[in-house]
Amino acid sequence: MKVEFAPLNVPLRRRLQTAATLQWVFSFLALAQCCLAAFVLLALSDWWTVALLYAGWLWLDWDTPTCGGRRSQWVRSWSIWDYFRDYFPLTLIKSVDLEPKKNYIFGFHPHGLVSSCKASLSHLISRPAGGNIAVIAVGGAPEALDARPGALTLQVRNRKGFIKLALKHGAQLVPVFSFGENELFDQMENPTGSPLRKLQNRLQSIMGVAMPLFHARGVFQYSFGLMPYRKPIHTVVGKPISVVQTLSPSCEDIDCLHELYMQNLTELFEQHKHNYGLDEQQHLTFI
Numbered sequence: 001m002k003v004e005f006a007p008l009n010v011p012l013r014r015r016l017q018t019a020a021t022l023q024w025v026f027s028f029l030a031l032a033q034c035c036l037a038a039f040v041l042l043a044l045s046d047w048w049t050v051a052l053l054y055a056g057w058l059w060l061d062w063d064t065p066t067c068g069g070r071r072s073q074w075v076r077s078w079s080i081w082d083y084f085r086d087y088f089p090l091t092l093i094k095s096v097d098l099e100p101k102k103n104y105i106f107g108f109h110p111h112g113l114v115s116s117c118k119a120s121l122s123h124l125i126s127r128p129a130g131g132n133i134a135v136i137a138v139g140g141a142p143e144a145l146d147a148r149p150g151a152l153t154l155q156v157r158n159r160k161g162f163i164k165l166a167l168k169h170g171a172q173l174v175p176v177f178s179f180g181e182n183e184l185f186d187q188m189e190n191p192t193g194s195p196l197r198k199l200q201n202r203l204q205s206i207m208g209v210a211m212p213l214f215h216a217r218g219v220f221q222y223s224f225g226l227m228p229y230r231k232p233i234h235t236v237v238g239k240p241i242s243v244v245q246t247l248s249p250s251c252e253d254i255d256c257l258h259e260l261y262m263q264n265l266t267e268l269f270e271q272h273k274h275n276y277g278l279d280e281q282q283h284l285t286f287i
Contacts, residue, residue: 004222013083018227020083022219025226066119087230088180094237095268101130103171104240105162107138107261109154111147111181113210118165125171134171136162141210145200148187153285156262163258170245173257175238175265179276184228188213234276238268262286 043051064070098104103125124132137143139155146153166173190197190213203211218225241264246253269284 001223003224006220006222013086017083017087018219020080021087021227023080024084025228029226066117067123068120088184088228088233091232091234092237093234093272095239098174098240099130102240103127103130103169104133104174105166105171106133106135106174106176106237107162107265108135108176108178109138109156109265110151110178111137111139111143113137113141113144118161121162121165122169125165125169135176138162141204141208144210144212145187145190145197145204147182147185147212147214149183151182152282153287156265156286160254160258163254163261164249166243167246167249167253167257170243172240172243173261174240175261175268176235177238177265177269177272178233178235179272179278180231180233183231184233185214185216187215234272236268236272238264 039051039054042048042054105121105125121134121136124134138159140159143153143155146155163173165171188196190200196213200211215224215226216229217223217227219227241257241260243257266284273282274280
């Protein structure tokens with residue numbers, strides 16, 4: 001395989017963008033494992049009291065992620081996030097202005113690697129003052145196994161939990177489609193029924209997360225590695241679907257709103273696809 005190396009005269013800003021993205025890849029793939037290893041090493045060393053104190057804090061702080069987290073404006077203001085955004089670059093396009101006194105559920109498509117916690121979502125969208133948005137990667141872990149350049153297959157038809165939550169809390173539903181998301185990584189061929197796909201499905205059922213064998217580019221060369229490709233991403237936020245609060249929604253209520261959601265998502269995709277390099281023959285497939 002011929003390796004295409006990055007030129008030596010790459011501007012500093014682009015180097016910083018690559019470094020910011022590299023820390024994200026590390027955080028996603030290895031940070032948890034490194035922290036666990038550090039905890040075990042501390043527990044087995046003369047510093048075991050530090051591990052004990054941390055375990056106590058972890059126990060006391062266990063419910064924080066499901067209660068809105070611990071927002072830090074200092075962390076949010078780090079320049080590293082600007083470099084990370086500009087690596088692709090990322091662009092957010094809104095269709096309409098949102099009413100700040102209402103709560104919303106954004107159904108994000110395509111692809112996802114983690115499941116959404118019901119308790120956390122309920123905490124966000126049940127606040128009477130409004131102004132909160134819960135973003136759900138509807139396809140979840142299974143859709144990640146189909147995520148590759150050109151893929152337009154979404155796991156939506158049997159995903160109705162977020163619809164039920166929207167009805168119970170009266171949160172407005174907003175379809176969101178991110179054009180270019182599936183172009184960031186390649187993935188080993190794993191058609192349905194193949195040995196690799198069966199293994200991935202088995203691991204997913206055990207661990208709850210997908211294990212796609214993805215690859216893209218490296219830090220100093222463009223031919224192989226785990227760094228995402230530099231592809232533009234345009235995330236289009238659709239119009240809110242008005243939802244009337246129904247504390248005990250029936251199956252019919254859920255199905256009707258679910259069908260309306262899929263219809264609005266399709267219309268959003270069809271309306272904007274020509275702006276981002278897709279042709280008339282390309283359409284969404286719901287499974």
